[in-house]
Amino acid sequence: KYEKWWLTFGISSLVLFLTIVGFSAFHYGSHPPSGKIYIDPERVDEIAPFNKPGVHKVEGEEWDYEVVLVASAFYYNPPEIEVPIGSTIKFIATTKDVVHGFQVAGTNINMILEPGYVSEYVTTVDKPGEFLILCNEYCGVGHTTMTSMLKVV
Ligand code: CUA
Structure with missing residues (x-):
């Protein structure tokens, strides 16, 4: 039972991480830091x-x-x-x-x-x-x- 919980937690963390990375890449790509x-x-x-x-x-x-x-x-x-x-x-x-x-x-x-x-x-x-x-x-x-x-x- 615990294994399943950890697996779910692990996958959720991974998805969250990839979403953040993806969003950052998109954000960075479309809006270079201002003043640069x-x-x-x-x-x-x-x-x-x-x-x-x-x-x-x-x-x-x-x-x-x-x-x-x-x-x-x-x-x-x-x-x-x-x-x-x-x-x-x-x-x-x-x-x-x-x-x-x-x-x-x-x-x-x-x-x-x-x-x-x-x-x-x-x-x-x-x-x-x-x-x-x-x-x-x-x-x-x-x-x-x-x-x-x-x-x-
Ligand atoms: Cu360190 Cu160039």
Whole structure:
């Protein structure tokens, strides 16, 4: 008798779980999180601005530089970032494969990079030095070696 009850319970839980997963997938697919820009992760290299990763001086914006970043297992492009002290930087980042993090140790810069989406963050760099950039989202065997450097000079 108990076995039957457990079986019913088990099946009900499974059905409930699948319904939730199915609904989430549908919901996610039809309504991307608001405020996020969608980008095809397989075509990142062809799509502006990600076809030109690096530090770019800009005019007529509220920020002085745009740092265009592409993360992939297990490195960042560009491999190193150098910006002048006191400048306002807009980081524009995405990933070509799995979820990666972009955290700059000792600063308030901390972004999550999700495949299919563009992450942006604007900040003013007012401390000189070399800051370690690290991936804080587990992304595979090379996760711990996924680092880079932000140089504020
Ligand atoms: Cu990339 Cu962890």
